[in-house]
Amino acid sequence: MASTVRSHAGSSLREFELINTLRRRHGRASASTVRGIGDDAAVTAPRAGRHLALTTDLLAEGIHFDLATASIEDVGYKAAVANLSDVAAMGARPEHLLVALAIPASCTRSRILRLYKGLMAACRPYRVSLIGGDTSASASGLFVSLTVTGSVPAGRALLRSGARVGDLIYVTGTLGDSLGGLRLLSRRDRKPAPGLAPAARRYLIARHRRPAAHCRLGQLLSRHRLATAAIDLSDGLSGDLRHICEQSQVGAEINAGALPISSALRAYAAATRTDPSTLALQGGEDYELLFTVPPSQSRRLARVAARPGLRLTCIGVIRPKRKGIRLRDEAGALRRLPLTSYVHFHKVSD
Ligand code: ADP
Ligand code: MG
Numbered sequence: 131m132a133s134t135v136r137s138h139a140g141s142s143l144r145e146f147e148l149i150n151t152l153r154r155r156h157g158r159a160s161a162s163t164v165r166g167i168g169d170d171a172a173v174t175a176p177r178a179g180r181h182l183a184l185t186t187d188l189l190a191e192g193i194h195f196d197l198a199t200a201s202i203e204d205v206g207y208k209a210a211v212a213n214l215s216d217v218a219a220m221g222a223r224p225e226h227l228l229v230a231l232a233i234p235a236s237c238t239r240s241r242i243l244r245l246y247k248g249l250m251a252a253c254r255p256y257r258v259s260l261i262g263g264d265t266s267a268s269a270s271g272l273f274v275s276l277t278v279t280g281s282v283p284a285g286r287a288l289l290r291s292g293a294r295v296g297d298l299i300y301v302t303g304t305l306g307d308s309l310g311g312l313r314l315l316s317r318r319d320r321k322p323a324p325g326l327a328p329a330a331r332r333y334l335i336a337r338h339r340r341p342a343a344h345c346r347l348g349q350l351l352s353r354h355r356l357a358t359a360a361i362d363l364s365d366g367l368s369g370d371l372r373h374i375c376e377q378s379q380v381g382a383e384i385n386a387g388a389l390p391i392s393s394a395l396r397a398y399a400a401a402t403r404t405d406p407s408t409l410a411l412q413g414g415e416d417y418e419l420l421f422t423v424p425p426s427q428s429r430r431l432a433r434v435a436a437r438p439g440l441r442l443t444c445i446g447v448i449r450p451k452r453k454g455i456r457l458r459d460e461a462g463a464l465r466r467l468p469l470t471s472y473v474h475f476h477k478v479s480d
Contacts, residue, residue: 191271206248214343221352222280232268293378309413311338330394
């Protein structure tokens, strides 16, 4: 749709030039790419015996990102991680990327090239190749939509619906760091957390700006038939665990004392007089994986997870549906886990 660009942000020639630059810089074909950028559609060659995982995300400026608190490279990086993490949570290997943009008149060519720099930096470790996209003008704000494809052995995708009563609930990494980083960055909170060490501040902000997707672990969980269900933590543990419970028709019990919390987040919580467990339960955009494993597999899990060197923590157990989703506090009392879903940047009205 070159015409909208022509009428708004300049000539279609400029769009052509931008796409050519993107193709030269980032359009290197992978083994499974038959035709990448430059034709009416990309063509890929799926391998026999594998299923295709597809995920797409739309990020709108002012809703999902704010260029006052994030660089355009970071926006690209995080957008890619959000999609790579979805593929990881399916146990699939990410392969291809398509990028659709709506660009406001105020946005420069160099800013778009920096967006791709961030995008491709997140994709490079997984050799995900850029195979296409679309470019349009926007009447207000930048819109970035990514589509990432992945490949998983047929029948082995990790679904949200496979958790069984008695399965152990694991998470990777530490929880709540991204929310801590966001709060440190937000304008409302410019001089927060007095006494928080600069290293802790930098750590939390880096976790917010450059989270990691755990694609290797996702594939190992699928290949070794370890996980019965999996999800990535984009909206926060309390909300995302609910998706597994609803789709698996089960309840869950989370042990507050077991939640993995970084020393930096503990320091932030102490400095701001917040409860670190609440940050860990509510914080979104950590992109850690949450998955369920039958207790009989927990030793194998420890061996397999040692390979990508990830920290894994058992935070609870799957219970019958009628028990609901509950939190055991540090004193041992059980209460209902409050539903708090992470709101990325703005509230969207009903
Ligand atoms: P069409 O008019 O058929 O949609 P386009 O001119 O939009 O064709 O796109 C030409 C080629 O450039 C296609 O291969 C398309 O996938 C690719 N492309 C367009 N925009 C982007 C983008 N923002 N990022 C990557 N590839 C793009
Ligand atoms: Mg197009």
